[in-house]
Amino acid sequence: MSLRLVRIDDRLIHGQVVAGWLRALGAKRIVIVDDDTARDEFLREVLTLAAPQGVPVEVCDVAGGAARLTQLAATTEPVIVLARSPRTVLALRQEGVPIGVVDLGGMGFGPGRKRLHRTISVSPDELRELRELEQLGTRVEIQIVADDRPIPFGSLDSGR
Amino acid sequence: MRAFGIVIAGHGTLPAALLSSTELICGPIADTAAIGLEPGESPDHYTDALRAAIGHGARRVLVLCDLLGGTPFNVASAIARRSPRVVCISGVNLAMAVEAVLASGELDDGLVERLLEVGRDGITETERHRTSRAS
Numbered sequence: 358m359s360l361r362l363v364r365i366d367d368r369l370i371h372g373q374v375v376a377g378w379l380r381a382l383g384a385k386r387i388v389i390v391d392d393d394t395a396r397d398e399f400l401r402e403v404l405t406l407a408a409p410q411g412v413p414v415e416v417c418d419v420a421g422g423a424a425r426l427t428q429l430a431a432t433t434e435p436v437i438v439l440a441r442s443p444r445t446v447l448a449l450r451q452e453g454v455p456i457g458v459v460d461l462g463g464m465g466f467g468p469g470r471k472r473l474h475r476t477i478s479v480s481p482d483e484l485r486e487l488r489e490l491e492q493l494g495t496r497v498e499i500q501i502v503a504d505d506r507p508i509p510f511g512s513l514d515s516g517r
Numbered sequence: 518m519r520a521f522g523i524v525i526a527g528h529g530t531l532p533a534a535l536l537s538s539t540e541l542i543c544g545p546i547a548d549t550a551a552i553g554l555e556p557g558e559s560p561d562h563y564t565d566a567l568r569a570a571i572g573h574g575a576r577r578v579l580v581l582c583d584l585l586g587g588t589p590f591n592v593a594s595a596i597a598r599r600s601p602r603v604v605c606i607s608g609v610n611l612a613m614a615v616e617a618v619l620a621s622g623e624l625d626d627g628l629v630e631r632l633l634e635v636g637r638d639g640i641t642e643t644e645r646h647r648t649s650r651a652s
Contacts, residue, residue, distance in 0.1 A: 368560050372528055372587030403595045407586040465559045476557045 360430050360455070363438040365446060366462040369394070370407040370414070370439065373462065373502050379412065381503030384435040388415045390422035390449060391441050419445060423452035430455050443479075443486035450493050458496045461487075461510065473513045474499050484514070520577070521624035523549040523617055524570045525609065526593050527583030529556070535583075539614045546618045554589050564592050577602045577624040579617060581609035604629060612639035 361382050366374070369389055378384070387408055394400045395418040405414045417425055426449060429436050440446050446459050461477050464470075470478040477499050479487065487497050487510055497510035523546075525532040532551035540546050550570040554563050567589070571578045580597065582590040585607040597605040604624055606613070613636035620628055641649075 368588055368591075370586055371560075371591060372584050375586035376584060399595075399598070403591060403598060406594050407591045409585060466557070 361435045364460045364462040384437045392418045419448045426454045443483045461499045522578040524580045525551045526589035580605045582607045
């Protein structure tokens with residue numbers, strides 16, 4: 358088994374995730390892997406409030422997340438994994454977490470960032486990290502909502 | 518006279534449309550703002566917009582959000598957790614919005630309870646509603 362949805366989204370839990378993806382996957386658990394959030398009790402609480410009743414939210418740092426996700430990946434439980442950045446997902450992959458596909462769901466535009474697709478922009482570092490993920494055998498796709506047809510990252514990454 | 522401000526927070530044009538529809542029922546409404554999250558807008562940018570609408574000072578503000586767990590709710594609940602003068606409710610509908618804008622006096626626990634009740638009470642299906650009216 359592997360994890361059903363590993364999504365990079367700088368908003369973490371939000372409308373597209375709770376109203377769309379949870380239902381589409383029948384997922385009953387959200388695992389957030391983010392070092393900053395794991396350290397911040399207030400952020401953790403606000404994210405827990407964002408999930409519907411009956412959907413536990415676990416917030417882990419990268420080390421704790423790698424252990425927890427390796428455990429969850431061995432079960433059949435549909436889980437949604439959220440991270441803010443490619444760096445986190447790459448670190449999880451390097452720790453041996455089986456991640457077949459990573460979904461780019463929301464990466465905001467800003468100075469020094471290149472727009473790959475409507476709401477998906479990347480910094481030069483993030484671009485490198487995504488390429489490295491693909492070299493490790495993880496498919497990188499853009500799929501904003503569950504009904505969208507996934508767009509392969511390779512088709513938008515002209516620079517390689 | 519209502520002693521608190523109201524901000525409707527939600528996705529896209531829903532807040533502006535809900536405010537305009539509420540005015541259709543209640544007439545022109547003072548001290549109410551509608552802040553819509555645009556596609557691609559960052560939570561930080563939305564936080565600034567919502568903070569500006571809530572304003573400074575000691576006045577209490579009720580934020581009515583469209584979707585539990587959506588960015589407008591997440592941002593509003595983070596503000597409310599840090600600022601006791603702000604109250605954040607999710608799942609707003611027209612019945613709740615009308616009740617809120619027509620409320621008089623303070624934004625207290627009693628009013629919050631009433632708004633939650635009015636919001637829920639308006640959700641039914643004709644046959645079920647008919648049966649429960651008959652009994």
